[in-house]
Amino acid sequence: MTHPHSSGPGDPPMAGTGAPPARTSAAFLADLAVRALREEARLSPKPGLVDPRGSGAHDDMDVPLLLTSAEALRSTFRSVADAARLMAAGAGLREELGRLGREGDRTMLRTTRGVNTHRGALWALGLLVAAAPDASNEREAARGAARLAALPDRHLPAGAASHGERVRRRYGVRGARGEAEAAFPHVVEVALPRLRRARAAGFAEGIARLDALLGIMSLLDDTCVLHRGGVEGLRVVRLGAARVLAEGGPGTDSGHACLLELDERLRARRLSPGGSGDLLAAALFLDSVPWPEPGARTVREAVACGR
Template sequence: MNAVAPRLAGRSTAPDSARLGRMAIAALQAELACAPKPGLVTPFDSGSHDDMDAGTFLRSLFALRHYFTAVARDGAAEAPFHRLRDHGLAAEAAMLRATGGVNTHRGAIFSLGLLVAASASCRTRLGRAATGEQVCQAVCQWADAFATSPLDVNSPGQRARARHGVPGVREQAAAGYPLLRGLALPALRHALAAGLPREAALAHTLMHLVAEVEDLNLLHRGGVAGLRWAQQQARGFLDAGGAFAAGWRPRLQDIGDAFVARRLSPGGSADLLACSVFLLLQEQA
């Protein structure tokens, strides 16, 4: 990490912004490629979704390729939050055009966009790459702006948030993403350090998230009963050893089949998984 600092000092941030943008897209590609994932789109099936598949996701990613570079550039320049929000709104419109109106990455546009901007901001202030935890905490600098930015109260996630009285991604961001700092990053680091292949480590980390996150996608699709059932399935998988246990893949596939039968999809947890991958990638460059 220290070797990065001399390359950052006293030069344009444009190359680093482009690099961070590519890492964000790579993180979303890694989340998509991970399989099996309960109820979620993979390269092999559409999970619990009738309106999207892997091709839909790839079209969305192509449309978003410049967004993450733009927010990194503004994050490095310490631009005001409204600049980041404008980029996000434009990215959402580009996503919907590319997918024919299907929401593939709205959550990632918000959370991953903020983390990319925060990573770039940290590099400006520190002169080096920051830890994933430092990047999460840096998002708190925009907390006051979150409180005054308008919400789409008609979105499925916001309707579920209001109906069930649970915090959403905005509250997570304002608190510096405690679920990433305290759960996802430690789980992913441990799995990789213990020698799990990347796909297994990602699946293992995803199930940690499903077990704990008050996932608005699950609440929207299955209500409180659906959310609690999904969390119970994830905890059972982890209690049996998770991806460290022999035969984990068919066992997770069986859980995924049960998710599909109930039309459940932990999309909020998937967004946080992609954020975790990005946070580790940005530590290394």
């Protein structure tokens, strides 16, 4: 027997919307990025994460705060897309993206009164928004984002290591920066295939998205989890997510029961797989971009070829 629950009310489904008149316009890409954050926030039930049922393992945020934070980042994503359109992909663009990202981070913190709601998602989505205009599919976008992520940012403030960066150094894990530099393997190789297989199998969109989230959780060295619970906390998250999938996933009765059990364990231990949530938002963004048909060239590519 399958479980028919979905992500609940919210923005219209992003998949299959068809190509708009300006596929790579800054406003359009910013809209997709904000919608991805909003859809991730509304998805339920997410183990340990904020969703419409409550605050999960957190005590300082809820869905309305996440939605407000997502909207506050719209101008940042638009500026990122504008910069990527106007500047060559190189060190100068990387430094401009870094500057815009830091401005966006300050905007987020002002909006949320100091709560870090979307720092990891801003990094991932910012890179993908910048890479999307020159890409013909999600793999190309991820590779373009990887090339940008690998470039140095000379203006990065000294001593500005985040919790995630400190955890990355302590445990020797990839972290958000390494995930981007590796072309987002947990997004492209895990989340998107699971999302599409679940849809093809006839599951509701919310179930497909939960399946993608659990796929990430079962494999990712989530620095948000390591920060709160160390190696043992990460083991609880990864094994728990793998068990849900082994029981048939969130769309079956047994898998749904395991999912709720995992949620209780994570909330009790104050473990929040926030890194996995950020990568799900990245997957939803890439899934929503109306990529050109194979063989089609964008106007920008045609101009470049004619130089």
